[in-house]
Amino acid sequence: MFSFSSFLATLFFLEFLTAALGHFQLPIQHVLELGLPPLTLRSQATGFNFDLEKALPPASSTRTPLRSVLSTDGSCATFHGPGKECTANMEVVSLLFEDCGSQFRVCRCSDANMTLDTAVDRLARVPIGLRRFIGDVMVLGGVTHAYTDLASGDIHFFGDAQMDTWIHEASHAFDFALPKSPHSSSVPWNTALSRDSCATDDYALSNRVEAFAQASVMNIYILLHSGHTPPGFQSSCMSNQLAFLNELQLYNVTRLFGNTCAINDLLHARRVQGPAVLDATRTFQTVPLDPPLRTSAALANPLFNFRYGKSIWKWSGVMLSSFMFTAVCIL
Ligand SMILES: [Zn+2]
Numbered sequence: 001m002f003s004f005s006s007f008l009a010t011l012f013f014l015e016f017l018t019a020a021l022g023h024f025q026l027p028i029q030h031v032l033e034l035g036l037p038p039l040t041l042r043s044q045a046t047g048f049n050f051d052l053e054k055a056l057p058p059a060s061s062t063r064t065p066l067r068s069v070l071s072t073d074g075s076c077a078t079f080h081g082p083g084k085e086c087t088a089n090m091e092v093v094s095l096l097f098e099d100c101g102s103q104f105r106v107c108r109c110s111d112a113n114m115t116l117d118t119a120v121d122r123l124a125r126v127p128i129g130l131r132r133f134i135g136d137v138m139v140l141g142g143v144t145h146a147y148t149d150l151a152s153g154d155i156h157f158f159g160d161a162q163m164d165t166w167i168h169e170a171s172h173a174f175d176f177a178l179p180k181s182p183h184s185s186s187v188p189w190n191t192a193l194s195r196d197s198c199a200t201d202d203y204a205l206s207n208r209v210e211a212f213a214q215a216s217v218m219n220i221y222i223l224l225h226s227g228h229t230p231p232g233f234q235s236s237c238m239s240n241q242l243a244f245l246n247e248l249q250l251y252n253v254t255r256l257f258g259n260t261c262a263i264n265d266l267l268h269a270r271r272v273q274g275p276a277v278l279d280a281t282r283t284f285q286t287v288p289l290d291p292p293l294r295t296s297a298a299l300a301n302p303l304f305n306f307r308y309g310k311s312i313w314k315w316s317g318v319m320l321s322s323f324m325f326t327a328v329c330i331l
Contacts, residue, residue, distance in 0.1 A: 036207035042198040043205055050230040052221060053163040055287045058124035064094040075136045075154055076107035085140050085156065095120060099128045099282060100261035101273035111141040113160045122166050129256035132269040133173040150176035153270055164217050171216035174250060177268040183248065184212035192244040198237035219245045223253055226286045231293045257284035
């Protein structure tokens with residue numbers, strides 16, 4: 001028997017993505033602890049082999065140290081201290097990007113692999129239309145992985161999380177901006193999955209939520225590269241997934257890659273105040289295509305494959321309406 005309290009939860013989505021070694025990464029186990037069934041689609045690759053960092057221009061920002069936040073604000077303090085994610089010192093800064101009047105916050109543990117400059121640079125490269133859904137950003141040490149608190153949009157990055165991981169996690173924050181009706185739970189998204197024959201990669205096969213986030217990364221790559229998929233990938237076998245995404249207001253390129261987070265699209269973004277001054281030069285521009293892979297067999301080479309993972313779902317705090325989600329909550 002399900003109690004009413006079992007409906008209430010904070011949604012956590014935890015996933016371990018990769019351990020980076022130079023240009024490739026070591027596989028770690030792919031485990032789903034709970035919840036949604038894996039997909040039966042064909043995977044196009046064991047992971048993503050492209051780098052979005054150069055394709056995404058960073059927004060400049062100004063930083064303000066926040067020294068008192070640890071004692072007054074739970075979002076960072078909760079994860080700082082003995083036995084917590086950060087046992088070393090934690091540096092907290094407020095960021096004001098040139099394309100948004102609402103401040104962002106980055107909490108960096110002093111033993112983190114990414115420097116503060118690196119973390120701020122990668123956050124700054126997340127397109128503003130997507131960045132506005134992100135809550136606080138935690139930057140931590142350890143094996144490379146990341147997770148998103150789906151209720152708050154807070155993202156925790158461990159190790160040296162690459163740009164596609166930042167886009168992937170931000171896409172979760174967007175997907176669950178309305179926690180009771182995520183896009184990845186919608187009938188059209190699941191219809192799209194049922195009509196397609198492939199997903200982006202192995203990680204997308206975890207479930208429809210991961211497929212959404214990975215397809216979001218792929219779609220942003222395609223938008224930046226004049227409609228071309230990354231080398232070694234095809235769009236035809238996942239055309240319904242891409243068509244679904246491009247029907248969403250988020251992927252309007254003028255706004256997604258624009259110069260302001262003040263977008264009145266009713267998507268429940270967390271940062272919606274426009275900057276004091278709009279930079280007219282921050283407009284959408286495509287980038288040169290990546291060179292093709294030398295052989296079609298290259299993707300089968302594990303040295304080309306970047307992402308592996310395991311995911312753990314924890315649910316507490318958000319009212320979930322479907323029986324399936326309720327079952328997930330009490331497992
Ligand atoms: Zn994910």
